[in-house]
Amino acid sequence: MPLKTKENYLKSMYLIEEHVGTIAASELGKRLGVSVPTVNSMVKRLQDEGWVVYQKYKPIKLTNLGRKEAALIIRKHRIVEMFLVEKLNFGWEEVHEIAEEMEHIHSEALFERMDEVLGNPVFDPHGSPIPDRQGKIHLRHSLKLSEMKVGDKVKLRALLHSNSDFLMYLNNKKLELGAEITITHIESFDGSMTISYGEETSVTLSREVCERLFVEQLNV
Amino acid sequence: MPLKTKENYLKSMYLIEEHVGTIAASELGKRLGVSVPTVNSMVKRLQDEGWVVYQKYKPIKLTNLGRKEAALIIRKHRIVEMFLVEKLNFGWEEVHEIAEEMEHIHSEALFERMDEVLGNPVFDPHGSPIPDRQGKIHLRHSLKLSEMKVGDKVKLRALLHSNSDFLMYLNNKKLELGAEITITHIESFDGSMTISYGEETSVTLSREVCERLFVEQLNV
């Protein structure tokens, strides 16, 4: 079985598990762009090789082996994204598609060498954590801007769902990771927030956007 | 039609045409690690898409389109090899296998960015020429050490067939591209040469090796 296919299935399962909790065949099919019967037959084969546990009509479960393998692919993906942004001057909205292909290159040395010249970063350009060589994640940002109060000062640390539409929206607003944000107003009607940061003195973000911005609270 | 399959066929055909002159199905099969009937059926399909001309029992011919496409894949391969050696500290014997995979990444920008940070090199780490964006090769080294005379001084510029066995043999002899070589003796019996360069004062190379070293003659 082509390693690439296996790797893409495992990675998607890992991300679904992380973010939805349980892995449905329909969700996997949607993310991988294949039909549900295709998922079904692939999952059976992945079970034969010990990556997942499959039981009829039950959610798919990753084995520990499968989860570790998936984390290592995500490690490669995120190291590549960081390398492209830091060393090859790509924008954070340009790197995902390239990383999607490069994560399948069969060379441990390549990724370890990139990791090394980057200085072993712990987060990728979108603030997502980079798993270590054992597939473990040490740090992650989980406090959302939408949970903060008027007057709070926070630093933008990570994004939820870094699709390029969202990244280009943030580019337009000149809002980058590391920005120091002050919350000046919260509209109780719809939860939209008015904030200031850098040169921008009054920018209003919808609740939808605020829920996708992970922040770190600065000492008050 | 998986792009990767097509690209590997075209690249192999280009290299065979360059080294042998005419493209035999058996040679293609040997290089790609597939059977001759497999080559036969693939070549027919490549013809349908305009990359080659196929006639029963005749050597395979690349079209101009196919030749250009092949050159562009070789361009990517050689840029990657140069990048790995120059920017990620790989040895020249370690980079071919990685480049073999990376050349198939679907991003013009990635390769152009690597080319840019390298300063648009004209040769790869083995001295092979890097085709330009139009698939044209401007410079190439073709004078062999085996053609030189006793007393000649030359600079090592490129290798013929850079397989890793050969590269590691050269590593052991501390013989690198750019080395300034003086020919001190030629054994007429078998054509082996005794040369000096760098710290090495008397190294003997077989005729077989000398035929694989491209040099540039230094002003006499």
Add this chain to the structure above:
DNA sequence: ATATAAATTTAGATGATTCTAACTTTGTTG
């Protein structure tokens, strides 16, 4: 709790790349 909707599974098929075995054509050599 029954009807309806949603999700999953099975069955059967397709296109891509590959193989081996058998056959045909071309090249070489005495």
Add this chain to the structure above:
DNA sequence: CAACAAAGTTAGAATCATCTAAATTTATAT
């Protein structure tokens, strides 16, 4: 130039990832 060797072609089949259509199971809503 006839015989044999080498190279190339055809036939037929396997595997893999994928699909659609139909059947089955589980979940939801009156």
